[in-house]
Amino acid sequence: MIVAAPGNRVQGFLAAGHVCAVMGYEEYYDFAAKHRVPIVCHGFEPVDLLHGLLMLATRLEAGRCGRR
Secondary structure, eight states, X not given: OOOOOTTOOOOOXXXXXXXXXXXXXXXXXXXXXXXXXXEEEEOSSHHHHHHHHHHHHHHHHHTOOSOO
């Protein structure tokens, strides 16, 4: 059972790099701006995942959610 906590909210998204390579990442800009959350595209190798998490944490700390 999943219990929703009213104080919790998604603070950022990791977008799959292979999907972005096919469809592009431009569609994420409006979503990120509307919901005020950063989105980072990344690969699936362990180092790519860690780099994506680092980029996401950096954006969250800086309060950035749009383009660089």
